[in-house]
Amino acid sequence: MELRARKLVVTGVLGILGAFAGGIAVAVQPEDSAGPARAASSVAMDDEIPPSAVEDFRYPGADRILAEKGIKLISGDGHILLAECGATADQIKLWSRKGDFCFQAKGSTGQLSLEAPDVWALETSTHPISAELTAEGETQSVDLPQDGYKLVGEGNREAPTTVVEIRVTG
Template sequence: MKFSRARKAMTAVLIGGLAVLISAPAWASGSTPTVEDPGDEALPFAIEEFQYPNAEKILKEKGIILRKGDGHIMLVGCDSSTKQIKIMSGAVDYCFTATSSVGYLDLELPGVFGIRSYDHPLQADLIAEGMKKTVTVPKNQLVGAGEGVQQPQTTLVELRVTG
């Protein structure tokens, strides 16, 4: 393909003009642009610690400590029309939703006496009088766990969705 002399000249002028426009700020300041060397200061690594969102607010409002988890077990308002994990504690029920067939939540919920599963089986770690006990809750079951008549106060410390 042949280009005319005029077309070649115009292309050269446009390229030259673009070069002038790009470098004009450097000429105006009297210096050439540089890239700063970060030196010995390396950027920090982003490390996910799996902290439960709004944990401090939930502690103040509901009296439950939610430490950390994998995001697959979330505290929700109790609703009888949906299938939820229900933790019975004193006069208050706490409900959670499982968004996966596996999940983990590290928490501290005192006064637990019952755990109900729905769509997924669960395992719950409970502590009473310094002794830790793991309770298995089959799918769609209610299991008495912890406090009862003449039983010591029991605290739920870990909840796992297992299937």
């Protein structure tokens, strides 16, 4: 009995090592009336590598949002989320020729990298924010206090402006 148990353990360990090293799985069949346990035939595993468990902070559904709304959401910390305008009182709003884009802040700090083109005004309600903007190859930072509103780019009769980052600062 003890020898049989040892064989099962050794066979199982070898099967696991083989699966990790060579990409194959070894199954162990339970003992039946025909004799002791034996290794089943090897089966090739999928050639696909499973996705990494490391967080890359990419915005979920970004390709669909770009196609539907014309705004490119790149990455963030999860504390600034795209929302329906007017859905909550606590919103950050980008006024744009492509449409208005609203975000909900989920905390007192947050960061979102994006590309929102042709923005002409920024508005925030319960949180102060900082936004990075680009226009004609130049980058500038704009700070808005709580309940702030600011004209930018074409709103100030300047070049079209793209918002490339939003940060909740308090």
